[in-house]
Every structure is written in C-alpha cells, then in structure tokens.
Amino acid sequence: MARQGLTRAYIIQTAIDMIESEGLHSFSLRELACRLHIKAASLYNHIQSSDELYTEIGYYAISELKKVQLSAIAGKERSEAVEALSDAYYRFGKERPEIYKVILSLPMVKNDAIHKAGFDIVEPIMTVLSGYRLTEEQKMHLQRVFRSIMHGFILQEEAGCFRQYSVDVEESYRMAVRGFILLLENSEKEAEI
Amino acid sequence: MARQGLTRAYIIQTAIDMIESEGLHSFSLRELACRLHIKAASLYNHIQSSDELYTEIGYYAISELKKVQLSAIAGKERSEAVEALSDAYYRFGKERPEIYKVILSLPMVKNDAIHKAGFDIVEPIMTVLSGYRLTEEQKMHLQRVFRSIMHGFILQEEAGCFRQYSVDVEESYRMAVRGFILLLENSEKEAEI
DNA sequence: ATAATAAAACTAACATCGTTAGTTTTACTT
C-alpha cells in the first residue's frame, strides 16, 4: 500500500472520533487500522501499545475537560463560579460520555505523566475555591469532595442508576451542588475562628 | 473426566473468590474452568454466558453491600445513622474493591432483575433518610446525592486520584459526609415551611 | 541521476479470549 502521510496525532484523533461516535466498547485497534486503510500491525509503527493510545486519548479528554471548566468559570466568583463549573463538568460527562470513560480507565497510579495530567482537572476547581477564605488543607479536602460529587453523579446517571424514580435528575444534581456550597460557606466560618 | 458435583452456586462462588484475590482484570472463563478442573466449554453446561455470570456476581455484591449497610445503621438515627452508613459503604469499597467494581459493570438499564437489585442499594439509604422530616421527593433527590458522594469518592480514591496531595483521605471523606448532613438539615428546614 | 537508508507499509503467525457444535462419558431411573 502506498505510504500516506499518517501522523501520530491524526491516528489519535481518528481513534477519538471512533470512540465518540461508536462507543468505547466497540473500539479496537483492528477497526482503527481499517478506518485508516492500514493493517493492524502497521499501527505499531506509530504507537507502542494500545495502552499508550488510551493514555494519549486520556490526555486529550483531560485537556478538553479542563478547557470547558476554565471557560465556564471565567469572570465568575464564589457560588456563581461553583455552579458554573459544576454545570460545565456535568454537561461534559453527559455530552461526551465515551470520552469521559477513557479518563476513568487511566491508571493514575503508575504513569507519572498521567499523574501530572490529573492536576489539570484539579486546577480549575482550586481556582474556584481560592475565592473562599479557606486554609490550604481545607481546599485540598473540599476539592476532593467537589470532584467526588460531580464524578459520582455522572457515573451513576450514565449507569442508569437514576432511572428507578421519575424525579428530575438535574434537580438532584443542583441539590448536590447546593449542598457543596453550604459546606464551603460553613468551612469558611470555621476557618475564621 | 469423572463427573463431580459441580453446583452453579459453587461455580459462582469460585469466580467471586478468584476475582477478589486476583482481580477482575485477570479473571477469565478459562481460568475459572481450570480452577474447577474443567475445560472452558464445559462451563456452558452451568451458565449461559459470561454476562450471566457477571450478573450473578453482581447480585452477590449488591446483597453483601446491603447487608453491611443494614447492620451499620441498626439502632441508629439521623446523623449518627448517616455517618455509620457512609462509613460502612466506604469500608466495603476499600476492602473489597474488585467485587465493588463488578457492581459498576452491571448494565442497570437493560436487565430488569438488576434494575430491581438496585433497590437493594437504595433501601438502606432511604431508611436513614426517613429519620428526617422530608418530603418523598426530597428523599429521592437526597438519596441520589448521598450515593453520588460515596460512590464518587471511592472510585477516585481507588483510581489513585487522591495521591497527589498528602492530605488525609479519610478526613476528606468525613468532610464530604458532614456536608451531606448539613444539606439534610437544611432541607429539613425548607420542608417545614 | 543513482545509491543508500530509514520509515512505514505488508504478510504471517501466536496466544488469549468468549463461544458453539458435535461427541463421549457418567450417573441415575426405569
């Protein structure tokens, strides 16, 4: 087959497109190769392993998520920023569920680069929390709490756990965020003492 | 090979043992068969598919989780019960991470039986919330919020997302639960109006 | 222009996975 100007970046982007349109489950290196008009083995001239590919896609997903968060909180402060960020996070998880799932599969533990990318997710949250009068330690705790709420909610909704009752799901989410804001304000009072 | 008294229940239990001791990732029907001194194809005399097996394991996991929750809240009320339940849930996720992951992989959407099993997770939480003066709708929302917090936290810790900072992880969790209790009390006030 | 080189494609194959079809053995029932 005639050599084509296949870029590593193009391959990754194609993989992302496939995952977003047809789901993470049905994705495979062979189908990716097919879409690129290449045999599966030829992929290994550009990537080292499927793990490496997923890692690369994970970077992309994290950077996209960060982008969305940052643009959401731009020019906002405190509770308004918290709500904007949570809203953006929720929409990302809902509109791009397959890409969001890739982030989950990242082995945060081992890979140092991914570990570092994790900071990209934390950073916008920390920025928002800086609008509150909190100690550094409080911010660390609260950032974890905030992520847990958003992450847990998205995953459960995606898994279909919320279909049991007909109560509005987005209203539940807003309530969760409101609860976090309550905690924030309460923590602020404690920090003042 | 001589016919042995292989029970469906025994096969499922063996699978659970393998998953708990060696991880969900490295589990396969072939290894399960090997451990049972059987060829992989013979498994199909007892189960219909690997999906069915995972579903069965999911039932087990959910019932275990429910057991733990119920025994934790026995004789407790309100915030004490909330803390006890959250504590039990957390310990379950931490001590039996591989089994907990099986619950995640359950396709809540399709399967009616699993859908029903989902109620088993919800029930203990609803019991605790009944100690608060809330409307039914509020309880639905708050039950989702509570699950999201616990679920999201466990998953992120398991994924290694909390290793970035040296702040105590369990303290973060307690803070998250405390935030939920704040929200509960606040919702109670709103319901009174 | 031609020869050398390195990148990128290829073919072929391996091990593993879930799964199916068809066959043989075992244990229980009549």
Add this chain to the structure above:
DNA sequence: AAGTAAAACTAACGATGTTAGTTTTATTAT
C-alpha cells in the same frame, strides 16, 4: 440391565492485542 439426560470432552471459529520478519516507499547523500 437398558435407557436417558446431564455433564464432561474435543475441535473449532472469529475476534482481540501483539511480535517477527519482509517488502515497499520516500527521502537523503553521493
């Protein structure tokens, strides 16, 4: 003792990720 149904077997299929070894292509150096 014969018949039957359950439960084991062997053999194979298609799909997966991956490796080794080979050929083609495009670029570089002479």
